[in-house]
Amino acid sequence: MSGGASKARHGHHDPHAHSIHKPGRRLMQAVPLNFVFNKVHGVGARSVSASLNLTAFIDFLIVTVIFLLMSFSASGEMIVDKNISLPQAENVQEVLDAPMVAVNGNQVLVNGTPAGSTRAIEDVGRMQKVDEVFELLKRQREMWKSFNPQKPFPGVAILQVDENVSALVVKSVFQTAAFAGYPNISFMVRRRGKPAQ
Amino acid sequence: MAGVDVGGGGKGKRQLNMEINMIPFIDLLMVTIMFLLITAVWVSYSRINANAQIPGPPDPTKEIDPKAPEKVLNLHILDNEFKLVWKQGATVVSESTIERPRLQGDFKYDDLAAKLTQEWTTHGGHKDQSDKVLDQAILHSDNKLIFKDVIAVIDALYNAQRDMMVDGSLKKVPAFNMSFSVR
Known part of the structure; x- marks a missing residue:
């Protein structure tokens, strides 16, 4: 930019002075051609702001809400001990509402x-009846029978067992539950998808 | 922004066309979606069945039925192989083995599952759709075996499935009922 032009535009007395100017567009502003001016100022170009069709947007939101409401399950959440990492299995069934026996490390x-120590069972080194588990399950069974005197007792219990617990502990708790009147035992697992046939 | 046109509305009357503000409506939908997404249960838990069959002492008032014992599959988990033994009472009917692969990460015994299905097809005693009884399998495992290995074997056992008439409709059910061996 020449000194005269600069003085004319910004009103500077000294053409060589380095001063701070008001921010603004600078690129190609000094080109004295109409088509460059139009291009720079966006004359005739598509507007930057676009309008959104709200009908389609609201339809999408409503469909999403309906889908989530349909798949929402208030009762499906099972409480799993945070210290337990469940194993995975493919050939599984739906979870039942039954007493939960959790076995972590x-x-x-x-x-x-709390109804016993896993370490204590492992230290003994052989299968045994876990007395606290037996007493608590027996109490549960008696309570169920007092509330439902006419119905046959289903004898179902669910075992949440950590995947790294030894078979000795699993068998001990399994046997204890059976002794307490729960012969139909299920192991809680994470469902693994079946491979495509 | 958006309106509901119900027509009508003459001179001097209140206008029947109403403007609905869409912003709170969209906000409500957004909040509902967020709530449902946050509270959704993404991990699905299931169960795998086992049965603790503990025969009690014989009832002295009942007459003992002199029925031939059923065939039972005894599945032994050994260090390097699985041993499949079909027994009828104390008599060994059939015996076979299959290699036990060393599993890393994903605990799944595909070969064992296929072998068990084949074994049940050959030796299984309860195949009729109307038969509600399942063939019994007894799992023999070392006490030090970790639980995910046990579950992988039970999962392979339940891979063998058959049709059963349940409540008037045909359903796929596991061919075996599993229990642990207790010494």
Whole structure:
């Protein structure tokens, strides 16, 4: 930019002075051609802001809400002990509402109540009846029978067992549950997708 | 922004066309979607069946039925192989083995599953659709075996399936009922 032009535009007295100018567009502003001016100022170009069709947007939102409501399950969430990593299996069934016996690396819990130590079972080194588990399950069975005197007792219990627990502990708890009147035992697992046939 | 046109609306009357503000409506939908997405259960849990068959002492008031014992599959989990033994009482009817692969990461015994299906097809005693009884399998495992290995074997066992009439409709059910061996 020449000194005269600069003075004319910004009103500077000294053409060589380095001063701070007001921010703004600078690129190709000094080109004295109409088509360049039009191009720079966007004359005749498509507008930058676009309008959104709200009908399609609301339809999409409503369909999403309906889908999520249909797949929403308030009762399907099972409480799994956070210290337990469940194994995966393919040939599985739906979970039932039954007493939960959780077995993690340290302890055994019946419906969240501590009922014995896993280490203690492993230290003995042979299968044994876990007395606390037996007592709690027996109490549960008696309570169920007092509430449902006419119905036959289903004898179903669900075992949440950590995938790294030894078979000795699993068999001990399994046998204890059977002794307490729960012969139909299920192991809780994570569902693994079946491969395509 | 958006309106509902119901027509009508003459001179001097209140206008029947109403403007609905779409912004709160969209906000409500967005919040509902967020709530449903946050509260959704993404991990689905299932169960795998086992049965603790503990025969009690014989009832002295009942007459003992002199029925021939059924064939039972004894599945032994050994260090390097699986041993499949069909027994009828104390008599060994059939015996076979299959290599036990060393599993890393994904615990799944595909070969064992195929072999068990084949074994049940050959020796299984309860195949009729109206038969509600399942063939019994007893799992013999070392006490130190980890649970995910046990579940992988039970999963392979339940791969063998058959048709069963349940409540008037035909359903696929596991061919075996599994229990642990207790010493």
